[in-house]
Amino acid sequence: MNLSPIAQSTLLLTSYFGNLSSEDAKPLTNGEWGRFALWLKNQSLSPADLLTSTAKSLLNGWNDAQISSERISQLLNRGHSLALAMEKWQRAGLWVVTRSDAEYPWRLKQRLKNSCPPVLFGCGNQSLLNAGGLAVIGSRNAPTADLTFTEQVGVMAATEGVAIVSGGARGVDETAMLAAMRQGGSVIGILADSLLKTATSAKWRNGLMNNHLALISPFYPEASFNAGNAMMRNKYIYCLADSALVIHAGKKGGTLNGAQENLKNCWVPLWVKPTDDRDAANGDLVAKGGIECETDIQNLNVSALLLAQSPPETAQSKEDQIDLFS
16 A cells, blocks of 8 residues: 555554454553654654654653553564554555644644544545545434435435435434435545455445545554444544434434534534434524524525534644644
Protein backbone atom coordinates (compact mmCIF):
# COMPACT_ATOMS: atom_id res chain seq x y z
CA MET A 1 0.00 0.00 0.00
CA ASN A 2 3.09 2.23 -0.13
CA LEU A 3 2.74 3.18 3.52
CA SER A 4 4.86 6.10 4.63
CA PRO A 5 7.28 5.53 7.54
CA ILE A 6 4.97 7.62 9.75
CA ALA A 7 2.00 5.45 8.77
CA GLN A 8 3.97 2.25 9.39
CA SER A 9 4.99 3.39 12.86
CA THR A 10 1.44 4.54 13.69
CA LEU A 11 0.02 1.17 12.65
CA LEU A 12 2.63 -0.72 14.68
CA LEU A 13 1.85 1.30 17.78
CA THR A 14 -1.95 1.43 17.60
CA SER A 15 -3.31 -1.54 15.63
CA TYR A 16 -3.95 -5.24 16.09
CA PHE A 17 -2.71 -7.63 13.39
CA GLY A 18 -4.29 -10.80 14.78
CA ASN A 19 -6.60 -11.99 17.52
CA LEU A 20 -6.44 -9.92 20.67
CA SER A 21 -5.06 -12.85 22.64
CA SER A 22 -2.19 -13.36 20.19
CA GLU A 23 -0.63 -9.95 20.82
CA ASP A 24 2.29 -9.86 23.27
CA ALA A 25 1.76 -6.15 23.90
CA LYS A 26 -1.55 -4.31 23.77
CA PRO A 27 -1.62 -1.57 21.10
CA LEU A 28 -2.04 1.99 22.34
CA THR A 29 -5.59 3.25 22.79
CA ASN A 30 -6.68 6.52 21.19
CA GLY A 31 -6.00 8.38 24.43
CA GLU A 32 -2.63 6.72 24.97
CA TRP A 33 -1.60 7.44 21.39
CA GLY A 34 -2.64 11.08 21.87
CA ARG A 35 -0.35 11.45 24.88
CA PHE A 36 2.57 9.69 23.25
CA ALA A 37 2.18 11.53 19.93
CA LEU A 38 2.13 14.89 21.72
CA TRP A 39 5.29 13.94 23.60
CA LEU A 40 7.01 13.02 20.34
CA LYS A 41 6.01 16.37 18.87
CA ASN A 42 7.35 18.23 21.89
CA GLN A 43 10.65 16.35 21.48
CA SER A 44 10.76 17.39 17.80
CA LEU A 45 10.41 13.74 16.87
CA SER A 46 8.22 11.94 14.36
CA PRO A 47 6.79 8.41 14.67
CA ALA A 48 9.03 7.57 11.70
CA ASP A 49 12.09 8.18 13.89
CA LEU A 50 11.06 5.18 15.99
CA LEU A 51 11.74 2.84 13.06
CA THR A 52 15.46 3.64 13.15
CA SER A 53 18.20 1.84 15.06
CA THR A 54 18.28 4.70 17.59
CA ALA A 55 14.65 4.23 18.64
CA LYS A 56 15.54 2.89 22.10
CA SER A 57 17.71 5.87 22.97
CA LEU A 58 15.02 8.27 21.71
CA LEU A 59 12.66 6.90 24.37
CA ASN A 60 15.00 7.64 27.27
CA GLY A 61 13.02 10.70 28.30
CA TRP A 62 9.62 9.01 28.03
CA ASN A 63 7.87 8.30 31.31
CA ASP A 64 4.25 7.17 31.57
CA ALA A 65 2.66 4.87 34.15
CA GLN A 66 0.53 3.07 31.55
CA ILE A 67 2.82 3.12 28.52
CA SER A 68 6.24 1.71 29.28
CA SER A 69 9.18 2.04 26.90
CA GLU A 70 9.28 -1.76 26.79
CA ARG A 71 5.66 -1.88 25.60
CA ILE A 72 6.46 0.61 22.83
CA SER A 73 9.50 -1.41 21.78
CA GLN A 74 7.46 -4.63 21.66
CA LEU A 75 4.85 -2.97 19.47
CA LEU A 76 7.46 -1.58 17.11
CA ASN A 77 9.03 -5.04 16.71
CA ARG A 78 5.91 -6.40 14.97
CA GLY A 79 7.07 -5.50 11.46
CA HIS A 80 6.67 -9.05 10.15
CA SER A 81 3.09 -9.26 11.47
CA LEU A 82 2.30 -5.90 9.91
CA ALA A 83 3.60 -7.02 6.51
CA LEU A 84 1.57 -10.25 6.56
CA ALA A 85 -1.59 -8.47 7.67
CA MET A 86 -1.26 -5.71 5.08
CA GLU A 87 -0.74 -8.26 2.30
CA LYS A 88 -3.88 -10.13 3.35
CA TRP A 89 -5.99 -6.99 3.66
CA GLN A 90 -4.76 -5.52 0.40
CA ARG A 91 -5.72 -8.70 -1.47
CA ALA A 92 -9.25 -8.22 -0.12
CA GLY A 93 -9.34 -4.64 -1.41
CA LEU A 94 -8.82 -2.87 1.91
CA TRP A 95 -6.81 0.31 2.36
CA VAL A 96 -5.43 2.19 5.34
CA VAL A 97 -5.48 5.91 6.16
CA THR A 98 -3.59 7.28 9.15
CA ARG A 99 -4.09 10.65 10.77
CA SER A 100 -0.92 12.00 9.14
CA ASP A 101 -2.29 11.28 5.64
CA ALA A 102 -3.93 14.02 3.57
CA GLU A 103 -6.95 11.75 2.93
CA TYR A 104 -7.79 11.50 6.64
CA PRO A 105 -11.23 13.05 7.36
CA TRP A 106 -10.73 16.63 8.51
CA ARG A 107 -14.10 16.57 10.29
CA LEU A 108 -12.80 13.93 12.71
CA LYS A 109 -9.73 16.03 13.49
CA GLN A 110 -11.87 19.13 13.91
CA ARG A 111 -14.40 17.63 16.28
CA LEU A 112 -12.45 15.00 18.20
CA LYS A 113 -9.04 16.67 18.31
CA ASN A 114 -6.40 14.27 19.71
CA SER A 115 -9.00 11.64 20.60
CA CYS A 116 -9.79 10.85 16.95
CA PRO A 117 -8.65 7.38 15.82
CA PRO A 118 -5.04 7.33 14.58
CA VAL A 119 -5.86 4.73 11.90
CA LEU A 120 -8.87 4.08 9.68
CA PHE A 121 -9.21 0.85 7.72
CA GLY A 122 -11.51 0.94 4.72
CA CYS A 123 -12.63 -0.24 1.32
CA GLY A 124 -14.36 1.48 -1.55
CA ASN A 125 -14.18 5.12 -2.59
CA GLN A 126 -11.63 6.76 -0.29
CA SER A 127 -12.54 10.26 -1.46
CA LEU A 128 -15.91 9.95 0.30
CA LEU A 129 -14.16 10.25 3.68
CA ASN A 130 -14.40 14.02 3.34
CA ALA A 131 -17.80 14.17 1.62
CA GLY A 132 -19.79 15.04 4.74
CA GLY A 133 -23.53 14.50 4.42
CA LEU A 134 -26.43 13.42 6.61
CA ALA A 135 -25.94 10.90 9.39
CA VAL A 136 -29.02 8.65 9.62
CA ILE A 137 -29.29 6.80 12.91
CA GLY A 138 -31.86 4.49 14.44
CA SER A 139 -32.70 1.31 16.26
CA ARG A 140 -32.04 -2.16 14.90
CA ASN A 141 -35.66 -3.06 15.66
CA ALA A 142 -37.37 0.12 14.46
CA PRO A 143 -41.07 -0.15 13.49
CA THR A 144 -41.93 -0.85 9.86
CA ALA A 145 -43.29 2.67 9.36
CA ASP A 146 -39.96 4.14 10.47
CA LEU A 147 -38.03 1.85 8.15
CA THR A 148 -40.24 2.96 5.26
CA PHE A 149 -39.54 6.60 6.16
CA THR A 150 -35.82 5.79 6.39
CA GLU A 151 -35.82 4.25 2.92
CA GLN A 152 -37.51 7.34 1.50
CA VAL A 153 -34.93 9.58 3.19
CA GLY A 154 -32.15 7.54 1.61
CA VAL A 155 -33.69 7.87 -1.84
CA MET A 156 -34.25 11.61 -1.42
CA ALA A 157 -30.70 12.15 -0.18
CA ALA A 158 -29.31 10.42 -3.26
CA THR A 159 -31.59 12.45 -5.52
CA GLU A 160 -30.48 15.69 -3.88
CA GLY A 161 -26.78 14.76 -3.95
CA VAL A 162 -26.46 14.40 -0.19
CA ALA A 163 -24.28 11.55 1.08
CA ILE A 164 -25.69 9.20 3.72
CA VAL A 165 -23.48 8.46 6.74
CA SER A 166 -24.49 5.54 8.96
CA GLY A 167 -23.29 2.55 10.94
CA GLY A 168 -24.08 -0.43 8.72
CA ALA A 169 -26.13 -2.23 11.39
CA ARG A 170 -29.40 -3.93 10.48
CA GLY A 171 -32.51 -1.82 10.82
CA VAL A 172 -32.39 1.92 10.20
CA ASP A 173 -28.66 2.09 9.34
CA GLU A 174 -28.70 -0.56 6.66
CA THR A 175 -32.04 0.57 5.25
CA ALA A 176 -30.82 4.15 4.70
CA MET A 177 -27.53 3.05 3.18
CA LEU A 178 -28.98 0.50 0.77
CA ALA A 179 -31.76 2.86 -0.37
CA ALA A 180 -29.29 5.63 -1.17
CA MET A 181 -26.90 3.22 -2.84
CA ARG A 182 -29.62 1.76 -5.10
CA GLN A 183 -30.47 5.30 -6.18
CA GLY A 184 -26.83 5.96 -7.10
CA GLY A 185 -26.12 8.14 -4.07
CA SER A 186 -22.93 8.34 -2.03
CA VAL A 187 -22.77 6.32 1.19
CA ILE A 188 -20.26 6.18 4.04
CA GLY A 189 -20.61 3.28 6.46
CA ILE A 190 -18.67 3.23 9.75
CA LEU A 191 -18.43 -0.33 11.02
CA ALA A 192 -17.77 -1.53 14.54
CA ASP A 193 -16.61 -4.99 13.46
CA SER A 194 -15.99 -7.43 10.59
CA LEU A 195 -14.82 -4.94 7.95
CA LEU A 196 -12.93 -7.64 6.04
CA LYS A 197 -16.01 -9.89 5.88
CA THR A 198 -18.39 -7.03 5.09
CA ALA A 199 -16.20 -5.84 2.22
CA THR A 200 -16.94 -9.08 0.38
CA SER A 201 -20.69 -9.13 1.14
CA ALA A 202 -22.95 -9.24 -1.92
CA LYS A 203 -25.25 -6.53 -0.55
CA TRP A 204 -22.51 -3.90 -0.77
CA ARG A 205 -20.85 -5.13 -3.99
CA ASN A 206 -22.52 -2.76 -6.45
CA GLY A 207 -21.85 0.28 -4.30
CA LEU A 208 -18.18 -0.61 -3.97
CA MET A 209 -17.76 -1.38 -7.65
CA ASN A 210 -19.52 1.84 -8.72
CA ASN A 211 -17.49 4.01 -6.31
CA HIS A 212 -20.65 5.10 -4.49
CA LEU A 213 -19.67 3.52 -1.19
CA ALA A 214 -16.92 3.69 1.41
CA LEU A 215 -16.91 1.26 4.33
CA ILE A 216 -14.52 2.20 7.11
CA SER A 217 -13.63 1.10 10.61
CA PRO A 218 -11.15 2.31 13.24
CA PHE A 219 -10.96 -1.27 14.55
CA TYR A 220 -9.05 -4.39 13.54
CA PRO A 221 -10.62 -5.41 10.19
CA GLU A 222 -11.23 -8.97 11.37
CA ALA A 223 -12.62 -8.04 14.79
CA SER A 224 -15.84 -9.74 15.88
CA PHE A 225 -18.73 -7.79 17.41
CA ASN A 226 -17.92 -6.00 20.63
CA ALA A 227 -20.47 -3.83 22.44
CA GLY A 228 -17.80 -1.38 23.56
CA ASN A 229 -16.57 -0.86 20.02
CA ALA A 230 -20.13 -0.41 18.80
CA MET A 231 -20.73 2.34 21.35
CA MET A 232 -17.41 4.00 20.53
CA ARG A 233 -18.19 3.88 16.81
CA ASN A 234 -21.28 6.07 17.26
CA LYS A 235 -19.30 9.28 17.71
CA TYR A 236 -17.52 8.73 14.39
CA ILE A 237 -20.86 8.56 12.55
CA TYR A 238 -21.81 12.01 13.82
CA CYS A 239 -18.38 13.51 13.38
CA LEU A 240 -18.06 12.44 9.73
CA ALA A 241 -21.37 14.12 8.82
CA ASP A 242 -22.64 17.71 8.60
CA SER A 243 -25.98 17.03 10.28
CA ALA A 244 -27.75 14.06 11.84
CA LEU A 245 -31.26 12.58 11.75
CA VAL A 246 -32.46 10.15 14.42
CA ILE A 247 -35.31 8.05 13.06
CA HIS A 248 -36.06 5.96 16.13
CA ALA A 249 -34.26 5.80 19.47
CA GLY A 250 -35.11 3.26 22.13
CA LYS A 251 -35.28 4.15 25.81
CA LYS A 252 -31.79 2.73 26.16
CA GLY A 253 -29.04 1.54 23.84
CA GLY A 254 -26.52 2.82 21.36
CA THR A 255 -28.83 5.07 19.34
CA LEU A 256 -29.88 7.05 22.42
CA ASN A 257 -26.39 7.20 23.90
CA GLY A 258 -24.85 8.34 20.64
CA ALA A 259 -27.44 11.08 20.14
CA GLN A 260 -27.00 12.30 23.71
CA GLU A 261 -23.23 12.36 23.25
CA ASN A 262 -23.65 14.45 20.11
CA LEU A 263 -25.93 16.92 21.89
CA LYS A 264 -23.48 17.18 24.78
CA ASN A 265 -20.49 17.83 22.54
CA CYS A 266 -22.34 19.95 19.94
CA TRP A 267 -20.72 18.14 17.00
CA VAL A 268 -23.55 18.55 14.47
CA PRO A 269 -27.21 19.67 14.52
CA LEU A 270 -29.49 16.82 15.62
CA TRP A 271 -32.82 16.34 13.84
CA VAL A 272 -35.34 13.92 15.34
CA LYS A 273 -38.33 12.27 13.67
CA PRO A 274 -41.47 12.75 15.81
CA THR A 275 -43.18 9.53 16.84
CA ASP A 276 -46.12 8.32 18.90
CA ASP A 277 -44.21 5.21 19.98
CA ARG A 278 -44.21 5.18 23.78
CA ASP A 279 -41.15 2.95 23.76
CA ALA A 280 -39.13 5.55 21.84
CA ALA A 281 -36.91 8.23 23.35
CA ASN A 282 -37.31 10.61 20.41
CA GLY A 283 -39.25 13.10 22.51
CA ASP A 284 -36.56 13.05 25.18
CA LEU A 285 -33.94 13.96 22.58
CA VAL A 286 -36.03 16.91 21.40
CA ALA A 287 -36.37 18.09 25.01
CA LYS A 288 -32.58 18.02 25.31
CA GLY A 289 -31.95 20.10 22.20
CA GLY A 290 -32.89 18.00 19.19
CA ILE A 291 -34.94 19.55 16.37
CA GLU A 292 -38.14 17.91 15.15
CA CYS A 293 -38.04 17.17 11.43
CA GLU A 294 -40.86 17.09 8.89
CA THR A 295 -42.67 13.75 8.97
CA ASP A 296 -44.44 14.18 5.64
CA ILE A 297 -41.88 12.78 3.25
CA GLN A 298 -43.38 14.85 0.42
CA ASN A 299 -42.49 18.05 2.26
CA LEU A 300 -39.11 16.91 3.60
CA ASN A 301 -36.08 18.63 2.10
CA VAL A 302 -33.02 16.56 2.95
CA SER A 303 -30.60 19.25 1.78
CA ALA A 304 -32.21 21.73 4.18
CA LEU A 305 -31.34 19.47 7.12
CA LEU A 306 -27.69 20.27 6.43
CA LEU A 307 -28.33 24.02 6.61
CA ALA A 308 -29.20 24.13 10.29
CA GLN A 309 -26.85 26.39 12.22
CA SER A 310 -23.76 24.50 13.27
CA PRO A 311 -22.84 24.64 16.95
CA PRO A 312 -20.03 27.12 17.69
CA GLU A 313 -17.66 24.29 18.58
CA THR A 314 -17.75 23.06 14.96
CA ALA A 315 -17.50 26.44 13.27
CA GLN A 316 -13.72 26.13 12.83
CA SER A 317 -12.68 25.65 9.21
CA LYS A 318 -10.72 22.67 8.01
CA GLU A 319 -7.83 24.96 7.09
CA ASP A 320 -7.40 25.70 10.80
CA GLN A 321 -6.84 22.06 11.67
CA ILE A 322 -3.26 21.32 12.66
CA ASP A 323 -2.09 17.74 12.68
CA LEU A 324 0.93 16.71 14.69
CA PHE A 325 2.77 14.91 11.92
CA SER A 326 1.32 16.03 8.57
